[in-house]
Amino acid sequence: MKISSxxxxxxxxxxxGAVFAGCGSVRSSFNPxxxxxxxxxxxxxxxxxxxxxxxxxxxxxxxxxxSMDYYFNWGREQIKDSxxxxxxxxIIAYVLAKINCGHTTARPSKNFSRYLDTTRDEKLFxxxxxxxxKTVVVTGNLHRKDTVLARGSLVHSIxxxxxxxxxxxxxxxxxxxxxxxxxxxxxxxxxGNFGNLYTNVFGYSPxxxxxxxxxxxxxxxxxxxxxxxxxxxSMISAVTRLRSQTKKEKKFQRxxxxxxxxxxxxxxxxxxxxxxxxxxxxxKRFFRxxxxxxxxxxxxxxxxxxxxxxxxxxxxxxxxxxxxSDKPFKVADSLYAISRSTPYHHYIKNYFLNKLFLxxxxxxxxxxxxxxxxxxxHFFKPKRKNHFNGKTYVLIGGNSFSxxxxxxxxxxxxxDVILVGEETGGGAxxxxxxxxxxxxxxxxxxxxxxxxxxxVIDKTVPKNGRGIQxxxxxxxxxxxxxxxxxxxxxxxxxxxxxDKSKQ
Numbered sequence: 142m143k144i145s146s147x148x149x150x151x152x153x154x155x156x157x158g159a160v161f162a163g164c165g166s167v168r169s170s171f172n173p174x175x176x177x178x179x180x181x182x183x184x185x186x187x188x189x190x191x192x193x194x195x196x197x198x199x200x201x202x203x204x205x206x207x208s209m210d211y212y213f214n215w216g217r218e219q220i221k222d223s224x225x226x227x228x229x230x231x232i233i234a235y236v237l238a239k240i241n242c243g244h245t246t247a248r249p250s251k252n253f254s255r256y257l258d259t260t261r262d263e264k265l266f267x268x269x270x271x272x273x274x275k276t277v278v279v280t281g282n283l284h285r286k287d288t289v290l291a292r293g294s295l296v297h298s299i300x301x302x303x304x305x306x307x308x309x310x311x312x313x314x315x316x317x318x319x320x321x322x323x324x325x326x327x328x329x330x331x332x333g334n335f336g337n338l339y340t341n342v343f344g345y346s347p348x349x350x351x352x353x354x355x356x357x358x359x360x361x362x363x364x365x366x367x368x369x370x371x372x373x374x375s376m377i378s379a380v381t382r383l384r385s386q387t388k389k390e391k392k393f394q395r396x397x398x399x400x401x402x403x404x405x406x407x408x409x410x411x412x413x414x415x416x417x418x419x420x421x422x423x424x425k426r427f428f429r430x431x432x433x434x435x436x437x438x439x440x441x442x443x444x445x446x447x448x449x450x451x452x453x454x455x456x457x458x459x460x461x462x463x464x465x466s467d468k469p470f471k472v473a474d475s476l477y478a479i480s481r482s483t484p485y486h487h488y489i490k491n492y493f494l495n496k497l498f499l500x501x502x503x504x505x506x507x508x509x510x511x512x513x514x515x516x517x518x519h520f521f522k523p524k525r526k527n528h529f530n531g532k533t534y535v536l537i538g539g540n541s542f543s544x545x546x547x548x549x550x551x552x553x554x555x556x557d558v559i560l561v562g563e564e565t566g567g568g569a570x571x572x573x574x575x576x577x578x579x580x581x582x583x584x585x586x587x588x589x590x591x592x593x594x595x596x597v598i599d600k601t602v603p604k605n606g607r608g609i610q611x612x613x614x615x616x617x618x619x620x621x622x623x624x625x626x627x628x629x630x631x632x633x634x635x636x637x638x639x640d641k642s643k644q
Contacts, residue, residue: 171256176223181584186217188485188582189233189589193240198479198510198595199573203241203319203606212239226253227341230587234314237589241606242573243318243542243566250586264345266336267368270296271622272326277304278622279353281332283368290363293623295354299339300346311338317566318542319606324566327539356623396422402431410442410637411435415461418453418544425460432464432527441531442637448536448562448629452543455575459521462551464529465558469520470551474600476517476575477510478503478593490579495593498576513575513594532640533558534633537611541565543574549609550598559636562615562629565608571597 177185190213193200200209216236224232226249234247249257257263268290269281277296284290296304308329315338317324329335345367352362399422403412413431418424435443445465452458459472481499486492503511537549537560546567552558575594582588615632 171252173227173253173256174225176225177229177585178223179220182220182224182229183217185229185582185584185587186220188488188580190217191484192489192580192591193245196478196480196483196591196593197240197242197245197573198477198592199242199245200240202573202595204239209239212236226250226585226587229585231314231341233587233589234316238312238314238316241317241319242592243316243321243324243568244573244577244590244592246316246590248579248588248590250581250588252586263370265333265368265370266340267349267365268336268351269332270330270335271617272308272329272335273617274326275305276617276619277308278617278619280330280622282365284365287365289355289361290351290353290365291356292625293356293619295619297352297354297360298350299352300343300350301352307339307343311335311342314338314342318568318572318608319570319604321539321564321566321568321606321608323539323564323608324542325539327566331540400424400427402427402434404434404438404440406438408442408637409440410444411440412444412446414446416449418450418455418457418461420454420457424454424457428460428464429527432524432529435529435531436527440529442640443529443531443533444536444630444633445533446536446630447541447545447549448538449540450542450545451540452545452567452574455516455544455547458544458548462548463521463524464527465533465548465552465555466521466523467555467557469522471518471520472516472547472551473571473596473598474517475512475597476594477506477508477512478576479510479595481511488580488583489591490581492578495576495578499593531557532637534636535560536562536629536633537565537609538563538629539566541608542567543572546572546609547598550602553609553612559613560609560611561613561633561636562611564610567608569598569607569609570602570604571595571599 213236216232219232230247230249237245237247265283267283268279271278271280279290279292279294279296281292282290298304299307311329312322312325315325315328329338348364348366350362350364352360354360399415399417399419401414403414404410405412415424445461455472462470478499481496481503483489483492483496489495499511502515503513506512533552535549535552535558537545541549542565546565546569549560549565550569553560573592573595575592575596577590577592579588580591613632613636615629617628621628
């Protein structure tokens with residue numbers, strides 16, 4: 142699957158910061174190995190658990206109350222001695238993953254993040270992989286001169302630990318909607334994610350023993366050193382070029398990374414790449430101009446690439462749906478919060494604005510919950526002007542999340558819309574979303590996301606903890622990874638050719 146351009150940019154900027162940033166005050170004052178006392182950690186953990194139990198609307202959606210009580214108790218039992226922020230955050234992440242809610246995740250403290258952005262001594266795990274069922278393949282190596290650990294090499298173990306054991310361990314720290322493994326595999330596959338999580342859980346190693354089957358079919362064990370960006374002169378020159386760009390150039394690149402329209406006039410096909418539904422990337426104007434162009438040029442086939450789209454504004458996803466849907470549609474069958482009151486609210490960002498929203502836009506119903514009734518009852522009408530009436534192929538996968546699933550669910554049953562790829566990371570039945578403030582714990586300053594609403598997209602869909610399934614499956618294979626082939630797009634092009642042959 143194509144790596145998210147936004148994820149790539151974030152990873153690049155992280156490395157760039159490690160090489161060049163000069164915020165010496167943060168570097169000198171912050172100690173990432175500082176330990177917090179059990180009393181401090183107990184205070185943070187109490188805030189953490191209380192807020193989840195009081196306000197998280199999906200806490201017991203996929204995990205029983207008895208099981209969550211067990212995991213909460215497990216987490217508290219780990220606080221017997223002083224711990225570093227990373228050690229404590231791993232406990233938080235482990236417990237959060239047991240909720241089976243992809244929107245509920247842990248984050249480093251702001252100071253810890255700034256430290257990573259400014260230290261000149263940053264060390265990075267050197268390899269990136271593509272993960273899927275019982276298969277791990279090298280997709281990138283920061284040591285560019287290494288010709289052995291090349292793209293397409295099958296990986297069997299790291300430091301004598303089998304990859305399946307590593308994957309099973311890391312999965313325990315990754316939050317996902319329901320029981321979705323596609324999302325967890327994709328999270329490990331996204332550039333930089335595996336290395337960060339691996340080092341958080343297993344620690345740094347100056348060298349890694351990697352057992353592989355290379356691209357020529359030979360089994361061998363390769364020693365690869367940890368990667369230190371400050372030593373890489375090619376990275377320095379790349380960052381220099383980035384810094385020389387004007388604000389206008391950077392803004393253009395940011396918008397291009399978020400959304401693009403490409404036209405293949407020879408095949409009468411358009412490619413709409415939308416990597417986010419977030420605000421600030423002018424999607425309303427972009428959609429209006431794009432679909433006007435499609436109508437004016439009578440484009441017959443449209444490929445909408447949502448493989449990298451982690452969600453964002455429901456307004457934006459709804460707008461795209463209006464251009465594709467052939468009938469009125471709802472965003473949700475139910476949308477509600479379980480409480481309007483919040484303990485420890487002074488640790489919640491934007492608490493006052495969220496409180497106002499809950500007071501003015503929700504109403505308590507007989508079930509005791511506070512419903513946002515507008516989206517439960519309102520049907521949105523398709524666009525008349527510039528509505529696309531050709532055949533649409535929607536590319537989805539493990540990174541397709543949150544608001545992206547709202548779009549996919551709304552158009553999936555249309556005869557002229559085909560979902561291609563892999564299961565979405567976002568749940569097909571629903572998710573916990575809408576308002577998702579960050580909570581900053583008082584002592585360690587570790588943050589976690591706290592969704593306030595439960596959203597059921599379609600109550601007729603089985604609540605089996607799975608994502609939206611593609612109509613045409615297109616998954617990874619070793620040869621496609623070795624060739625760096627966009628196998629999902631290849632499948633779409635084959636479908637388009639087959640459709641043309643019927644005409």
